[in-house]
Amino acid sequence: MKLNGIDHVGVIGTGMIGTSLGVLLTGHGYRTTLLAVDEIQIAESRKKFDNFYKAMVENQVMTQAQADICRRYLSFTTDYAALTDADCVFEAVVEQLPVKQEVYRRLEEHCPELRLIMSVSSAIQPEKLADGMGRYKDRILVTHPFFPPHLIPYFEIVASPQDTAPGMTDLAKEFLLSLDRKPVVLKKSVPGFLGTRLQFAMAREAVNIVQSGIAEPEDVDMAAMYSFMPRYTKIGIFEHFDNGGLELFAATMKNLFPYLSQEQGIPPIVQEKLDKGELGVRSGKGFRDWRGADLEDLSRRTAEPWWPMIHWDLPAE
Numbered sequence: 001m002k003l004n005g006i007d008h009v010g011v012i013g014t015g016m017i018g019t020s021l022g023v024l025l026t027g028h029g030y031r032t033t034l035l036a037v038d039e040i041q042i043a044e045s046r047k048k049f050d051n052f053y054k055a056m057v058e059n060q061v062m063t064q065a066q067a068d069i070c071r072r073y074l075s076f077t078t079d080y081a082a083l084t085d086a087d088c089v090f091e092a093v094v095e096q097l098p099v100k101q102e103v104y105r106r107l108e109e110h111c112p113e114l115r116l117i118m119s120v121s122s123a124i125q126p127e128k129l130a131d132g133m134g135r136y137k138d139r140i141l142v143t144h145p146f147f148p149p150h151l152i153p154y155f156e157i158v159a160s161p162q163d164t165a166p167g168m169t170d171l172a173k174e175f176l177l178s179l180d181r182k183p184v185v186l187k188k189s190v191p192g193f194l195g196t197r198l199q200f201a202m203a204r205e206a207v208n209i210v211q212s213g214i215a216e217p218e219d220v221d222m223a224a225m226y227s228f229m230p231r232y233t234k235i236g237i238f239e240h241f242d243n244g245g246l247e248l249f250a251a252t253m254k255n256l257f258p259y260l261s262q263e264q265g266i267p268p269i270v271q272e273k274l275d276k277g278e279l280g281v282r283s284g285k286g287f288r289d290w291r292g293a294d295l296e297d298l299s300r301r302t303a304e305p306w307w308p309m310i311h312w313d314l315p316a317e
Contacts, residue, residue, distance in 0.1 A: 001313055002029055003178040006115070010035060010083040012103050013092035014045035014076075017120055017147060021090050023052045024150040026073040027062075028179050029315035033075050033082055042076045049074065052150060055303070061310040069315055080110040088116040088175065090143070095123055101133065108134050116171055118143040122196060125189045127160040138165035143172055143183070144193050151306035153182040156194045180312055208261035210287065211269040217287040233305070 009025050011018045014036040022045075025032040036042045053067045062070075075082070083089065089107060093099050100119060107114060117140045119129055130137040142158040149155070155176050159169050169185050176183040186194055206220050215223075231240065241249050261267075266274075273279075273286060280286035281295065 001178060003175050006087045006175060006178075007031060008033070008083075008086045010086040010089040010111075011092060012089060012107075013094075014041045015092065016048065017145070017149065018090070018092035019045045019048045020052060020148040020150045021092060021120070021145075022049055022074055023056075023070075023148075024179055026070045027056075027150065027312050027314060029070075029073060029313075031073055031075075033077055033086070035077050035080065035083065038078060042078070046076065052148070056310070059303075059307045061307060062312075062314060066314050069317065073315065080106050083107070083111050086111050086114060088118065089114060091117060091119045091121075095121060097124055097128060100124070100129060104129075104133050104136060104140060108136050115139065116168060116175070117141075118172060120145055120149075122193075123191070125160075125191065126158050127163060127189060130160045130163040137163050139168050140164070141168055141172060142189075142193070143176065144195075145181075146195060149181075151303060151310070153180065153306075153309055154195060155181045155183040157183055157185045158189050158193055159185075161189060180310075204261045204263055204267075207267045207270060208263065211267055 008031045011021050011025070011032065011034045014034050018034060022032055022034050034042075034045060036045060050071075053071065056062050057064050057067050077083075089111070091100060091103050093103055100121070104117060107117060114136060117136060119126070119140065119142050121129065121142055122144055124142075126140060126142045129142070130140045133140060141160065141164050142156075144156045144158065146152045146154055157169050157172050157176070173183045173185060184194065190197075192200065202224075206224075209215050209220055210217055235243070277283055278285045281290045281298070284291045
């Protein structure tokens with residue numbers, strides 16, 4: 001259900017994240033304006049936007065008629081003046097602090113009634129984003145999603161400890177809840193926020209297992225997919241700890257932690273692949289060989305877990 005007081009939402013940036021946010025917003029009946037650098041970016045974003053909705057229809061989470069209604073809530077622009085009456089904005093530009101702060105200056109100049117500025121930054125902490133900003137510095141915070149945000153419901157909200165005004169995190173949470181997201185509010189601002197820290201703690205050990213000759217990459221993938229990962233789609237990590245008994249987990253931690261990776265930089269095996277140009281799917285080879293692989297199947301499997309989670313209150317007109 002739409003949040004009272006928020007009628008027009010701007011999205012600055014028309015890359016994959018920004019366009020996906022456009023799908024999420026229009027799919028919930030919010031009048032949405034995506035701001036692009038030029039007409040070329042608008043054309044590219046519109047194509048991605050249409051393809052996102054096409055996939056939703058193909059996966060039967062909405063009808064074509066419903067998708068057509070949602071599309072009517074979207075407009076594109078290259079002019080900040082089109083955001084004059086915006087109530088809140090997602091900033092989804094490149095991960096460069098000067099670029100993001102220039103966006104905030106332009107918003108201060110053109111948008112007199114902004115209630116909230118939400119950065120989707122995955123790496124820059126909100127206190128850095130707000131540093132040196134003007135009258136809107138107290139309403140800049142991070143709302144970090146995982147890609148694509150119209151499919152993956154999780155968002156993490158991170159406020160600046162010294163800048164964010166009271167009530168801003170509550171407003172961000174209420175707004176994300178209106179988008180059927182699963183937001184969490186971090187108690188402090190830290191590098192990597194929450195989800196990325198968990199993901200890369202596991203990634204560090206996964207790489208260590210391969211680098212140490214314990215198992216092949218495909219075996220590590222098999223272990224993750226068919227042992228513990230499915231459990232965590234239904235119960236959480238700490239629910240698992242409590243359900244299994246903390247004495248068991250404490251004993252395992254004591255015995256195992258000394259042998260886990262404590263790598264502080266890029267692991268040698270990763271650097272070696274970078275140096276050889278083995279960059280993953282787009283180069284044909286990474287940890288696994290993708291030459292001749294069914295990449296459409298990979299794309300399908302990547303999105304498959306999220307389709308059952310879409311239960312939107314779609315606009316009716």
